[in-house]
Amino acid sequence: MDALTVCPGEGNSLALSDLPEPEPGPGELLVEGLEVGVCGTDKEIAGGEYGWAPPGREQLVIGHESLGRVRQAPQDSGFSEGDLVAAVVRRPDPVPCGACARGEFDMCRNGRYTERGIKELDGFASRLWCVEADYAVRLDPGLREVGVLTEPTTVVAKAWEQIRLVGERSWFEPRRVLVTGAGPIGLLAALLGTQQGLEVHVLDQVTTGAKPDAVKALGAEYHHGSAKDVAARLNPEVVIEATGAPSVVFDAMSGTAAYGIVCLTGVSPAGRSLSVDAGALNRDLVLENDVVIGSVNANLRHYQQAARALAEADTGWLRNLITRRVPLDRFAEAFTTEPDDIKVTITLD
Known part of the structure; x- marks a missing residue:
């Protein structure tokens, strides 16, 4: 074969x-x-x-x-x-x-x-x-044309699960999420955000084409400015980072609301230097009870969650x-x- x-x-x-x-x-x-x-x-x-x-x-x-x-x-x-x-x-x-x-x-x-x-x-x-x-x-039989998206959906199903687990260490009712990156992971993260009834914003570099159209079709808002400016303006309670770009990662971390949660799903390349005000970042994380978590791969439970999310989409x-x-x-x-x-x-x- x-x-x-x-x-x-x-x-x-x-x-x-x-x-x-x-x-x-x-x-x-x-x-x-x-x-x-x-x-x-x-x-x-x-x-x-x-x-x-x-x-x-x-x-x-x-x-x-x-x-x-x-x-x-x-x-x-x-x-x-x-x-x-x-x-x-x-x-x-x-x-x-x-x-x-x-x-x-x-x-x-x-x-x-x-x-x-x-x-x-x-x-x-x-x-x-x-x-x-x-x-x-x-998978639902109706997913024949799109079921290949199951595995990437598991990545964001797990990310959302981890966000909830971390958030529920205290009162947690997020309203606004910023997703950085409009590739498959970012767009599927946005999908699961809209399925939870959240106000979803997606940031990417391109200004026209399939990515902005996909975001708008979800009823979400598309942005293409700098991550630092967009995060500061939106002040999101949750950020799902799907680019792996080091500057975007740190800009997203510095722009959340108090008790903000940043979930990193993009893997950054090694060997690139970036100047960061580590003191200010540490101060914000501590004084606002912020959390930064990494999330990768998925287990059987996340595949089941992904299958349900795709069937409902x-x-x-x-x-x-x-x-x-x-x-x-x-x-x-x-x-x-x-x-x-x-x-x-x-x-x-």
Whole structure:
């Protein structure tokens, strides 16, 4: 069968390979791959900057943003032939740490977890793939065109959960949220904010096109000024930072209302210096009881939350987030960024 593979650590090794069809093990689903999303992590792996092949192998099947249809399911698995599914990316470490032992493997303490399509486990960019029934989530049949957005939605479902957990250490009724970045993560964070009835604002650099249109279609407000000025004007109780740009991160941290919560979901590049008034930042954090948290990955609970959020969303709006679909045999096009891209996917069927 066709599968998109890479040799982690080697640039320009992304290739379409002919691999044996997988055989499901006990408790596993056999799934027909329909679509995979391409994100920054995939591009880093393809560029040789990141990723680990399965033990004893040089190649890794890439792709962690999955969408498939069940071809074969074990009895009593809770799944049936024809079900639309997405697969959980991370698996707990074998030791396990305290968090992994309790199903919170997105919070693994010792780093020995594995991840489909990223770290030591094959991903989903193949015509067929297998997944343990306990690590699959059934999607509403109406999500066939947009279910590939499940994994990025889990990232923001977890972010919102963490924000609520932190906020509820005291009285917490936020009204206004600022999302910095209008890529897939930022726009999906805005979606979940509107689903909670919040006043949502989104900041990005572009002034026209698909991103501002998507924000306005949510009933949210789009901004393209400096993060410092926008945050100071809005004084949001919550900021979800989805750019990873260091200057935006610190500007957002300095512009929240008292008891403000900043959730960082974008990973900043290392090796870049930035001058920051650390004293003033520390003073504001302490005197206003502010909190800055990082959030990455997701566990099964967040996949279930994401599936519900997508089922409740306007399918037409979600469809507009997928700005390009590329066939598997033209995979290279999916790893080349175009100006109007929001989410690019690779079709497998």
